[in-house]
Amino acid sequence: MADKEQIMKLLGEVEDPELRRPLTDLDMVKTVDINGDRVRVEILLTIPGCPLKKKITDDITAKLKTLPDIREVQVDFGVMSDEQRKNLRVKLYGASAKPADGSTPVAGDFAARVIAVASGKGGVGKSTVTANLASALSTLGFKVGVLDADVYGFSIPRILGVKGQPTIIDEQIIPLRRNNIQVMSIGFFIDEEQPVVWRGPLLHKTINQFISDVLWDKLDFFLIDLPPGTGDVSITISQALPKAELLVITTPQPVASHTAGRVARMAEKTNLKVLGVVENMSYYEVNGTRDYIFGKGGGMTLAETLQVPFFGEIPILTEIRERADAGNPAPLDEKSSISEYYLEIARKIVARKA
Ligand code: ADP
Numbered sequence: 001m002a003d004k005e006q007i008m009k010l011l012g013e014v015e016d017p018e019l020r021r022p023l024t025d026l027d028m029v030k031t032v033d034i035n036g037d038r039v040r041v042e043i044l045l046t047i048p049g050c051p052l053k054k055k056i057t058d059d060i061t062a063k064l065k066t067l068p069d070i071r072e073v074q075v076d077f078g079v080m081s082d083e084q085r086k087n088l089r090v091k092l093y094g095a096s097a098k099p100a101d102g103s104t105p106v107a108g109d110f111a112a113r114v115i116a117v118a119s120g121k122g123g124v125g126k127s128t129v130t131a132n133l134a135s136a137l138s139t140l141g142f143k144v145g146v147l148d149a150d151v152y153g154f155s156i157p158r159i160l161g162v163k164g165q166p167t168i169i170d171e172q173i174i175p176l177r178r179n180n181i182q183v184m185s186i187g188f189f190i191d192e193e194q195p196v197v198w199r200g201p202l203l204h205k206t207i208n209q210f211i212s213d214v215l216w217d218k219l220d221f222f223l224i225d226l227p228p229g230t231g232d233v234s235i236t237i238s239q240a241l242p243k244a245e246l247l248v249i250t251t252p253q254p255v256a257s258h259t260a261g262r263v264a265r266m267a268e269k270t271n272l273k274v275l276g277v278v279e280n281m282s283y284y285e286v287n288g289t290r291d292y293i294f295g296k297g298g299g300m301t302l303a304e305t306l307q308v309p310f311f312g313e314i315p316i317l318t319e320i321r322e323r324a325d326a327g328n329p330a331p332l333d334e335k336s337s338i339s340e341y342y343l344e345i346a347r348k349i350v351a352r353k354a
Contacts, residue, residue: 111222120259136346148185161327238270257298282313
């Protein structure tokens with residue numbers, strides 16, 4: 001007959017799908033009853049009605065049935081008490097995620113490097129670049145968080161293919177995950193069809209909450225998708241995360257790069273360092289011939305003017321648009337031939353230490 005120790009050992013190989021840690025490390029296993037070839041396990045969930053119950057049940061059942069003595073597995077669920085949730089939060093993220101004076105913690109507390117992705121105007125592909133760059137950094141083995149701060153046109157959840165409602169433990173929000181990328185967006189809390197009207201102070205508060213009340217799990221890179229232009233959000237970010245570096249996305253036409261130049265001047269005013277420039281929608285290639293639909297060289301010129309590195313050009317490709325619409329970024333898909341555009345930029349960013 002199987003014994004409790006064997007069962008606990010196997011439960012230690014089953015992860016909570018949200019927190020990505022073994023159930024045993026999370027103190028989620030309340031009881032294990034063994035009765036001949038039957039075992040009953042009671043799991044404590046962080047919140048009632050957790051949508052991942054089925055996955056947890058399936059994972060536990062499959063794991064325990066690998067024991068030859070076990071024929072039947074029953075998984076029951078209970079819910080953690082407030083005290084247990086608090087203990088869990090402390091165990092996972094330390095005693096106090098927030099400074100005692102109520103100020104927003106600086107980025108060093110949860111991320112090695114903070115990169116805010118900006119553009120002069122909308123529609124240049126800023127969000128698409130952010131999502132693909134996050135995917136590329138993750139593929140290179142880094143722990144990445146993405147904050148969708150483009151609160152007027154949040155599209156990160158769709159491009160990264162993440163859906164659902166984040167769990168809240170002890171007043172702290174657990175980011176959703178795509179592969180190993182941690183993602184937070186206002187889009188998880190409101191209906192995409194609903195227009196959002198932001199008043200200044202609320203916007204400021206929401207962005208700060210997304211930085212200080214989200215349990216970002218020890219990130220190497222924290223990417224922030226800023227709204228286009230030079231509005232309030234950038235100022236909030238620069239105050240909350242003074243060590244953020246600004247990555248500027250532009251299309252190649254001189255007007256666009258001129259507009260992007262304004263972003264760079266905003267960086268100066270807010271004391272953010274400009275990390276470099278990426279040019280998107282650089283050309284469209286048919287049968288080996290490049291058509292420079294939106295002009296040529298704007299990104300490089302902008303980088304030279306700002307005296308910052310130029311990280312590269314990304315062509316206009318149907319596959320990029322299709323993957324963005326399908327929530328399937330190329331760098332997470334080994335079969336895709338276009339990942340290299342983003343991987344190359346990611347490697348250059350990694351090579352430039354903050
Ligand atoms: P922004 O965040 O700057 O407003 P998006 O990332 O939402 O822009 O991109 C705008 C549109 O252009 C989207 O439909 C996206 O799929 C598409 N897009 C972005 N980059 C490319 C590219 N390199 N090739 C083809 N389509 C692209």
